[in-house]
Amino acid sequence: xxxxxxxxxxxxxxxxxxxxxxxxxxxxxxxxxxxxxxxxxxxxxxxxxxxxxxxxxxxxxxxxxxxxxxxxxxxxxxxxxxxxxxxxxxxxxxxxxxxxxxxxxxxxxxxxxxxxxxxxxxxxxxxxxxxxxxxxxxxxxxxxxxxxxxxxxxxxxxxxxxxxxxxxxxxxxxxxxxxxxxxxxxxxxxxxxxxxxxxxxxxxxxxxxxxxxxxxxxxxxxxxxxxxxxxxxxxxxxxxxxxxxxxxxxxxxxxxxxxxxxxxxxxxxxxxxxxxxxxxxxxxxxxxxxxxxxxxxxxxxxxxxxxxxxxxxxxx
Amino acid sequence: xxxxxxxxxxxxxxxxxxxxxxxxxxxxxxxxxxxxxxxxxxxxxxxxxxxxxxxxxxxxxxxxxxxxxxxxxxxxxxxxxxxxxxxxxxxxxxxxxxxxxxxxxxxxxxxxxxxxxxxxxxxxxxxxxxxxxxxxxxxxxxxxxxxxxxxxxxxxxxxxxxxxxxxxxxxxxxxxxxxxxxxxxxxxxxxxxxxxxxxxxxxxxxxxxxxxxxxxxxxxxxxxxxxxxxxxxxxxxxxxxxxxxxxxxxxxxxxxxxxxxxxxxxxxxxxxxxxxxxxxxxxxxxxxxxxxxxxxxxxxxxxxxxxxxxxxxxxx
Numbered sequence: 001x002x003x004x005x006x007x008x009x010x011x012x013x014x015x016x017x018x019x020x021x022x023x024x025x026x027x028x029x030x031x032x033x034x035x036x037x038x039x040x041x042x043x044x045x046x047x048x049x050x051x052x053x054x055x056x057x058x059x060x061x062x063x064x065x066x067x068x069x070x071x072x073x074x075x076x077x078x079x080x081x082x083x084x085x086x087x088x089x090x091x092x093x094x095x096x097x098x099x100x101x102x103x104x105x106x107x108x109x110x111x112x113x114x115x116x117x118x119x120x121x122x123x124x125x126x127x128x129x130x131x132x133x134x135x136x137x138x139x140x141x142x143x144x145x146x147x148x149x150x151x152x153x154x155x156x157x158x159x160x161x162x163x164x165x166x167x168x169x170x171x172x173x174x175x176x177x178x179x180x181x182x183x184x185x186x187x188x189x190x191x192x193x194x195x196x197x198x199x200x201x202x203x204x205x206x207x208x209x210x211x212x213x214x215x216x217x218x219x220x221x222x223x224x225x226x227x228x229x230x231x232x233x234x235x236x237x238x239x240x241x242x243x244x245x246x247x248x249x250x251x252x253x254x255x256x257x258x259x260x261x262x263x264x265x266x267x268x269x270x271x272x273x274x275x276x277x278x279x280x281x282x283x284x285x286x287x288x289x290x291x292x293x294x295x296x297x298x299x300x301x302x303x304x305x306x307x308x309x310x311x312x313x314x315x316x
Numbered sequence: 317x318x319x320x321x322x323x324x325x326x327x328x329x330x331x332x333x334x335x336x337x338x339x340x341x342x343x344x345x346x347x348x349x350x351x352x353x354x355x356x357x358x359x360x361x362x363x364x365x366x367x368x369x370x371x372x373x374x375x376x377x378x379x380x381x382x383x384x385x386x387x388x389x390x391x392x393x394x395x396x397x398x399x400x401x402x403x404x405x406x407x408x409x410x411x412x413x414x415x416x417x418x419x420x421x422x423x424x425x426x427x428x429x430x431x432x433x434x435x436x437x438x439x440x441x442x443x444x445x446x447x448x449x450x451x452x453x454x455x456x457x458x459x460x461x462x463x464x465x466x467x468x469x470x471x472x473x474x475x476x477x478x479x480x481x482x483x484x485x486x487x488x489x490x491x492x493x494x495x496x497x498x499x500x501x502x503x504x505x506x507x508x509x510x511x512x513x514x515x516x517x518x519x520x521x522x523x524x525x526x527x528x529x530x531x532x533x534x535x536x537x538x539x540x541x542x543x544x545x546x547x548x549x550x551x552x553x554x555x556x557x558x559x560x561x562x563x564x565x566x567x568x569x570x571x572x573x574x575x576x577x578x579x580x581x582x583x584x585x586x587x588x589x590x591x592x593x594x595x596x597x598x599x600x601x602x603x604x605x606x607x608x609x610x611x612x613x614x615x616x617x618x619x620x621x622x623x624x625x626x627x628x629x630x631x632x
Contacts (some may be wrong), residue, residue, distance in 0.1 A: 052590060
């Protein structure tokens with residue numbers, strides 16, 4: 001049995017396990033943004049990760065850890081987003097089947113991506129109930145292992161490897177910031193950062209319009225996301241039973257940003273850094289802008305979580 | 317007096333002169349694009365260069381080579397594009413004035429960029445005649461040195477440093493491709509590449525709708541651009557008296573691409589590589605797509621010339 005809470009040792013083992021499959025993404029800096037805000041930024045570019053998001057780290061770690069007999073039955077999940085693409089590609093690379101349950105109204109572009117990685121899609125009604133029921137049915141039929149998008153020990157360990165690489169490249173950071181949805185990236189980032197150097201502050205960034213992690217953190221119990229309405233569509237989910245205690249223990253604070261600041265931050269990164277990030281990836285910079293006094297003069301590492309946007313539907 | 321044609325030695329000297337001022341831009345690869353076309357691509361990302369384009373290399377070299385007495389009178393050019401921004405920032409960094417002649421109908425975004433770098437703009441009617449007259453007037457009044465955007469020995473040497481870095485990182489390339497407008501980037505790239513390794517082929521890529529370099533190369537005399545009509549707005553100019561002979565001597569061939577292929581290639585790079593490039597930078601990949609048999613199975617270096625696009629006016 002795995003322990004419930006990952007340690008730095010687990011995350012280092014995950015890194016050794018996955019590093020030949022993932023991209024070692026670059027850390028970019030921008031003198032324009034540094035001058036604009038009086039902060040030294042270090043952007044870990046997971047938008048350059050395979051499938052365009054950090055999710056490939058966790059999915060690869062989980063898929064590689066399956067025994068041969070588990071693996072041959074395949075993996076399954078319900079998701080229409082980056083985790084579905086990540087799990088599909090990770091399964092394809094191991095030569096095993098992936099079964100993805102997806103709401104039938106999911107964007108065409110996401111269906112095509114997942115099919116392109118050779119996964120089998122089962123469509124369902126667009127409700128959480130239908131998703132879970134359909135997933136259960138798929139698992140029963142196939143015996144596939146369910147890989148949860150974030151509330152999964154091995155997935156968290158994989159996600160923590162992004163911060164591990166960031167701190168290998170730039171050990172002198174004062175602060176590390178990750179966006180928070182279900183908390184997979186954040187909990188992995190927090191364990192890594194605080195274990196490498198407890199003096200580095202870890203902040204989570206969340207859209208004000210989907211501030212369930214903020215509320216959970218303040219009240220000490222998991223608050224569900226209530227009708228979240230944000231352009232940062234990767235951050236709609238609630239914290240999980242594994243991710244929340246890790247976040248309580250290792251995260252210094254959660255800060256939020258308004259929708260218009262998220263769009264402004266996204267556009268700033270596109271225009272000044274010439275890289276494509278998805279709205280969820282802009283939430284850390286947006287939260288810095290809205291809480292600037294915490295960051296002035298500091299060396300701030302930001303994990304840019306992904307770059308999958310539909311160019312036909314940009315917010316600017 | 318400088319010799320008319322730069323040598324590798326001149327380009328190496330330029331690199332030593334400018335390297336503390338410029339970004340050493342990364343070379344990115346994309347397994348998605350490699351698999352899609354059966355080619356190993358190596359993209360030299362000058363969209364990440366200061367001011368968002370390779371032009372900062374040549375402008376910096378030219379500005380740094382001025383004597384103190386020349387420099388204190390400043391530099392001047394007529395341009396509404398990347399060269400204007402590049403010259404303005406290079407002048408600002410040396411602490412000298414820059415005078416930019418710009419057609420009064422230039423996009424607001426370009427005026428703001430140049431003013432942001434502290435240059436003084438003089439507006440003129442949007443004709444070549446008016447530009448040249450106004451520039452002459454500005455030079456008479458200020459004594460500023462005219463830095464031509466491409467038909468200038470020192471500018472060409474600066475532009476050649478991008479290929480120098482590319483070949484330092486990846487000496488085993490089979491082919492190097494640069495886009496061609498006035499030929500500053502292309503002639504610098506060609507001298508560098510053929511001097512480092514004459515076995516590497518050098519191709520130029522040009523929009524079919526602005527194929528004056530192609531026609532010049534085939535007929536052996538400079539053909540003017542006749543009503544060029546292309547989305548690749550950095551490639552509208554004609555070859556110069558210095559750039560053309562270098563291109564004749566060192567470039568293996570010029571290939572072209574249709575407008576729809578340029579837009580397709582631009583979108584492919586945005587979507588698959590998650591980086592922002594301007595249309596001119598997509599012309600090499602577009603030309604590869606239209607002439608695929610020349611490149612199959614080869615290691616191909618492509619210089620992505622810049623990333624300055626107006627996000628309010630995208631072609632997709």
